[in-house]
Amino acid sequence: MHRGLLTCSPNTPIFEAAQRMAHRRCSSMLIMQNETAIGIWTEHDSLRLDFNDPPSLQRPISEVMSHPVSSVSLSARASEVAQRFNDEAVRHLLVIDNLGRPQGIVSQTDIALKQGLELYLSLRTIDEVMDKAPLVLAGSLTLGQIAPLMLAHQQDAAVVQCSAQEYGIITERDMVRFVAHHPGNTPLSELASRPLLTISPQDSLLRARDLLIDNQLRHLAVKDNDSHTIIGLLGFRNILEGADQHRVQELRHAMQLRDQTLQHPHLNLQLAERVIAASLEGVIITDAHGRIEFVNPAFTHTTGYSPEEVMGKTPAILSSGRHDAAFYNRMWQTLSQDGYWRGEIWNRRKTGQLYLELLTITSIHDEAGNVTHFAALFADITHIRENEDQIRKLAYYDALTQLPNRRLLEDRLEHAVRHAHRHQQRLAVLFIDLDHFKQVNDSLGHAAGDELLLEVSKRMAARLREDDTLARLGGDEFIVLLPDLTDADEVTAIARRLIEAVGQPVLLNNQQFRVGCSVGISLYPDDASNAQQLLQHADAAMYRAKQEGRNAYRLFSTSLDVREHRWLAMETALRNALDTGLGLNLHYQPLVARDTGRLVSIEALARWTDPSFGPVSPGDFIPLAERTGLIQPLSQLLMRTVATQLRSWLDSGLTPVPVAVNLSAQQFWHQDLIADIQALYQEYRLPAGLLSFELTESILLDKQQQAITILNALRQLGCQIAMDDFGTGYSSLSYLHQLPITTLKIDQSFVQQLGENQGSETILAAITGMAQGLKLKVVAEGVETQAQREALAKYHVDLIQGYLISRPLPADTLRARYLA
Numbered sequence: 095m096h097r098g099l100l101t102c103s104p105n106t107p108i109f110e111a112a113q114r115m116a117h118r119r120c121s122s123m124l125i126m127q128n129e130t131a132i133g134i135w136t137e138h139d140s141l142r143l144d145f146n147d148p149p150s151l152q153r154p155i156s157e158v159m160s161h162p163v164s165s166v167s168l169s170a171r172a173s174e175v176a177q178r179f180n181d182e183a184v185r186h187l188l189v190i191d192n193l194g195r196p197q198g199i200v201s202q203t204d205i206a207l208k209q210g211l212e213l214y215l216s217l218r219t220i221d222e223v224m225d226k227a228p229l230v231l232a233g234s235l236t237l238g239q240i241a242p243l244m245l246a247h248q249q250d251a252a253v254v255q256c257s258a259q260e261y262g263i264i265t266e267r268d269m270v271r272f273v274a275h276h277p278g279n280t281p282l283s284e285l286a287s288r289p290l291l292t293i294s295p296q297d298s299l300l301r302a303r304d305l306l307i308d309n310q311l312r313h314l315a316v317k318d319n320d321s322h323t324i325i326g327l328l329g330f331r332n333i334l335e336g337a338d339q340h341r342v343q344e345l346r347h348a349m350q351l352r353d354q355t356l357q358h359p360h361l362n363l364q365l366a367e368r369v370i371a372a373s374l375e376g377v378i379i380t381d382a383h384g385r386i387e388f389v390n391p392a393f394t395h396t397t398g399y400s401p402e403e404v405m406g407k408t409p410a411i412l413s414s415g416r417h418d419a420a421f422y423n424r425m426w427q428t429l430s431q432d433g434y435w436r437g438e439i440w441n442r443r444k445t446g447q448l449y450l451e452l453l454t455i456t457s458i459h460d461e462a463g464n465v466t467h468f469a470a471l472f473a474d475i476t477h478i479r480e481n482e483d484q485i486r487k488l489a490y491y492d493a494l495t496q497l498p499n500r501r502l503l504e505d506r507l508e509h510a511v512r513h514a515h516r517h518q519q520r521l522a523v524l525f526i527d528l529d530h531f532k533q534v535n536d537s538l539g540h541a542a543g544d545e546l547l548l549e550v551s552k553r554m555a556a557r558l559r560e561d562d563t564l565a566r567l568g569g570d571e572f573i574v575l576l577p578d579l580t581d582a583d584e585v586t587a588i589a590r591r592l593i594e595a596v597g598q599p600v601l602l603n604n605q606q607f608r609v610g611c612s613v614g615i616s617l618y619p620d621d622a623s624n625a626q627q628l629l630q631h632a633d634a635a636m637y638r639a640k641q642e643g644r645n646a647y648r649l650f651s652t653s654l655d656v657r658e659h660r661w662l663a664m665e666t667a668l669r670n671a672l673d674t675g676l677g678l679n680l681h682y683q684p685l686v687a688r689d690t691g692r693l694v695s696i697e698a699l700a701r702w703t704d705p706s707f708g709p710v711s712p713g714d715f716i717p718l719a720e721r722t723g724l725i726q727p728l729s730q731l732l733m734r735t736v737a738t739q740l741r742s743w744l745d746s747g748l749t750p751v752p753v754a755v756n757l758s759a760q761q762f763w764h765q766d767l768i769a770d771i772q773a774l775y776q777e778y779r780l781p782a783g784l785l786s787f788e789l790t791e792s793i794l795l796d797k798q799q800q801a802i803t804i805l806n807a808l809r810q811l812g813c814q815i816a817m818d819d820f821g822t823g824y825s826s827l828s829y830l831h832q833l834p835i836t837t838l839k840i841d842q843s844f845v846q847q848l849g850e851n852q853g854s855e856t857i858l859a860a861i862t863g864m865a866q867g868l869k870l871k872v873v874a875e876g877v878e879t880q881a882q883r884e885a886l887a888k889y890h891v892d893l894i895q896g897y898l899i900s901r902p903l904p905a906d907t908l909r910a911r912y913l914a
Contacts, residue, residue: 099196101126104133104156108143111135111155112273121267122186122199125159131188131196133159137266138185140273141245146238148276165190168197175200203330216482220302220328221295224316228253228327231264233283237272240264240282250331251313253324254286261324262286265312292317294501295325298489299333306330376451378470384408387467396451396474398444409470412441414448425455429468433457438475449476492566494544495551503565503573507625510577514618520579521618524589525632526554528570528596529610529644542602546609553595557588573629582617582649589613589647597645610645612636621650665722667704668715672727677703680735681902682753684912685873685895688886693912694893695786695814697754698736699902700728720758729761730770736785737778739905744780748913752814754786759793768807775811782812788839790818798832805834816873820861831868838865842876842896848885862890 101124102111115123115137125133135155142158144150165188166175178187179202189198229252231240244252244266251265264286277285292315293302302314306329316326370377376393380386386404394400397412404411417439429435436454443449451472458467490502498506507523514521528550535543547570554572555564563575574592576585596611614636622628631650639648646662671677678700685695702710719725736753743750761767771785787808794801805815816837840861847854865872874886877896886894903911 099124099198101131102155103127104154104159106155107152108155108158109151109273109276112140112151112270113275116267116271116274119267121201123155124163124188124196124199125155125161126196129195131163131165132156133161134163134186134188135159136186137270138250140266140269141241143241143269143273144238145236145241145272145276148278151273151276163188166200168192215300215303215333216298217485218299219295220293220297220299220316221326223299223332224295224326224328225249225332226326228315228324230255230324231282233257233262233281233286235282236279237269237277237282237285241269244269251327251329253290253315253327254282256283256286256288260288261290261315262288263290263313263315267312290315290324292324293328294319296489302328303330303333373471375471375473378409378472380409380468380470382465382467384468396443396449396472397441403444414440414442416440416448429455429457449474450479451475492568495548495566497551497555497572498563498565500565500567503563503567503575504625506563507575507628510575511618511623511625511628514577519577520581520620522576522579522582522585523616523618523628523632524574524576524585524592524647525614525616525629525636526572526574526592526596527612527636527640529612529640531570531609534602534607534609538603538605545602546600546607549600550596550609550611553598554592557591557595573632579617582651585615585617586647586649589615593645593647612639612644613647614639614650615647616650661718664704664707664710664715664718665724667706668702668718668722668724668728671702671704672724672731675731677705678728678731679904680732680739681904682908683895683902684900684908685893686899688874688883688891688894691899693751695752695754696750696908697756697788697895698732699756700732701902716758720760725758725760726764729755729758733770733774733785737774737780740780740784741778743909743913748909750784750913752784752786754788754814754816756818757787757789757793762789762793762801762804763797767804768811771808771811771813783814785811786814786816788816788818791820794833802832802834809834809836819875830864835870837871837873839873839875839895840891845874845876845882845886845896846878848882858889866890 100114100118100120100122102114104125104127106125111123115121122134122136124131125135133156135158139158139160164178164182164184164186166178168189168191175187179185185202187200188196189200191197229244229247229249231243231252231254233254233256240252244250244264251263254262254264256262262283264282268285268287272285291305291309291311293305295316295318305314306312313327313329315324316328317323318325370390373390374392376396377388377390378386378393379388385406385408389399389401389404399411425435425437434454434456437452438450439453440448440450452475453470453472455468455470457465458469460466490499491497492499510521513519531543531546534546547566551564551566551572554574558564558574559576561577563573565573565575567573574588576588579585593611593613597608599606599608601607614632614634616622616628616631616635618628621631635648635650639646642648648659679702680698681701682696682698684693685697686693700712700716702712702715704710716725719728733755736755740750740753757767774780774785775782808815814837815835816839817833817835818839819841820838838861840858844854844858844861848858849855862872871892872890873893873895874891875895877883877886877894877898879898883894883898900911
């Protein structure tokens with residue numbers, strides 16, 4: 095019952111009454127005169143107005159109200175109210191007290207929602223009760239044309255075709271709003287509520303009801319899964335009319351019997367006892383303090399407790415411990431206010447086993463209105479709920495892999511798109527199709543194919559994040575939903591992980607097989623604005639991956655895909671270069687004494703020239719090697735090249751200076767680093783100290799103690815160690831003096847700002863002063879002008895390196911200029 099009554103006087107203009115109803119979102123309004131309800135006006139009555147005559151909407155409400163007003167007593171039982179609705183064919187009843195004063199309005203929906211139809215709704219589908227001939231109107235119609243149509247067809251809503259692909263809806267509540275603010279001859283396409291929320295005809299009525307409640311709607315459009323056309327309309331009225339009439343009659347009969355029994359206990363005691371004893375539902379009767387006075391045989395059958403074990407005790411003996419005190423407080427508060435409580439509750443049998451029951455508690459009053467007893471009626475619905483869960487699982491999960499199926503995926507994807515839109519985030523959809531799966535099915539049979547699908551699904555799930563969704567569409571097709579993305583690189587990294595996981599060997603029937611997968615990627619909002627388009631675009635990108643060689647991924651976005659395609663091609667070219675050794679070489683840049691210009695050491699710098707890409711910048715291929723795991727073989731190849739060059743110079747009778755090799759983080763922390771360097775010294779018969787190394791500050795972050803152990807091992811081999819790009823990282827001065835390094839290389843950014851930035855000069859003075867105190871050599875990088883070289887004279891700088899001295903040179907050129 096709605097207790098907040100909306101009222102107006104008989105002289106209130108129709109449009110003003112409609113404004114108040116629209117503002118309060120009420121479905122009815124009472125017309126009051128001298129504190130007496132003389133009429134009622136409802137949303138359905140708005141259809142009888144002439145929208146082609148706006149001045150008529152200023153008439154008094156008394157001219158269009160329904161009267162007299164049907165009323166019901168505040169003490170009337172739900173069964174009586176339901177019967178009144180059926181007998182009088184009305185949707186609203188005025189609730190009055192003993193003095194005839196209005197107390198509230200009760201509607202058909204209020205009564206129906208108290209009937210406990212959850213089980214029925216969960217087992218019935220939408221196509222069984224939907225309106226299969228909905229009123230679909232052209233968007234060009236006006237209000238004056240639609241109202242008579244809705245009234246003639248006895249429809250409380252109409253679907254409006256706003257465009258070729260877009261629909262909206264007009265309801266009785268909208269008509270009240272248009273009465274309040276008449277839009278003139280505005281076409282329906284501009285007045286309809288959009289977007290039109292849709293649901294599948296195979297969904298359950300329970301889901302439909304929950305959608306209506308959660309979205310505060312009264313109608314859902316039913317869309318065909320294949321043709322994507324509107325095939326029906328579903329409202330609360332359809333859901334309620336589809337309930338099993340036989341069950342309603344049985345329930346009404348039982349309620350009437352209970353009412354008669356409670357009202358005439360002495361006359362019907364013997365009959366009531368027989369009914370209760372024969373009931374398949376458990377019955378408990380307690381006194382006003384909750385102490386058990388009576389239980390029936392069904393109670394003992396369900397709980398395991400005999401009457402003697404529970405007499406005088408409270409129902410708390412059945413408590414499961416699953417519900418907190420707040421749950422029971424709300425239960426008793428409702429029972430005290432309404433006289434009954436109905437709901438689901440977990441209890442515990444005598445054996446300790448938990449079970450779920452549907453419980454109804456009713457308070458029993460004496461002639462003075464005082465509560466004398468409480469009667470509880472309950473049924474064990476554990477198996478029913480388990481069956482519902484099983485049905486739901488069959489409806490939403492793949493039977494083989496137990497992954498979400500297409501229906502659940504689409505639900506999650508639509509929710510993820512709405513979430514991403516609200517929070518301005520990105521998400522991705524990956525369409526995955528296994529390569530050569532048909533060969534496994536044809537050669538080993540479908541059982542082996544199923545085993546392969548299970549193994550592949552487990553591997554892919556293990557490579558995804560916790561909030562990601564992996565779904566199976568059917569056959570060998572899978573979908574991955576990746577929400578909450580920051581950039582496309584995350585998606586491509588996950589795609590590579592999935593391809594690698596699927597490509598690992600699988601043992602089937604004592605035979606080893608390999609299958610790959612082709613992956614298509616679409617991004618929201620870059621590639622599409624809705625779930626259906628995201629799936630279609632990911633599918634198209636997957637087919638392109640298959641056409642271009644399989645076992646790869648492609649992005650639907652042209653710009654992103656071009657960039658990723660270039661990275662993939664460059665990665666392949668780099669792998670080929672590492673395999674053949676062609677195109678990869680070293681250039682050497684000298685480091686000289688600042689004051690004399692004497693050659694002191696050389697830095698080896700990697701260079702790569704590819705037939706397709708031409709000269710590739712180290713700023714491109716070094717990060718590529720680190721990202722793809724190629725940095726370790728690349729570093730080993732270049733270090734061996736340095737050792738070969740040093741041996742060549744020694745065999746030519748030259749006395750080379752130490753050559754510095756840059757160590758990446760992966761190479762520095764590789765367990766075989768020291769052993770590999772020792773092997774190079776032995777294999778190429780190099781004097782101690784000819785190989786030196788440079789590393790950045792970031793390599794040593796968070797692992798200072800482990801780094802000291804590795805650096806000490808390098809120093810024992812006679813290697814010089816320089817910390818490169820010093821001043822740009824996050825060095826801790828508290829441990830710098832513990833590191834067994836020999837040289838600090840000041841980043842070129844400080845050198846190039848000499849004379850322009852006082853802060854750079856201050857930092858340079860601090861670094862060189864600290865290095866002098868720690869007895870470290872200092873190298874100034876990036877010296878390009880004579881003025882910079884002269885400006886370094888006032889600082890403790892030992893060596894300089896940069897274009898002023900020399901650019902990186904091929905080995906033969908460096909030998910001719912500096913070693914000969």
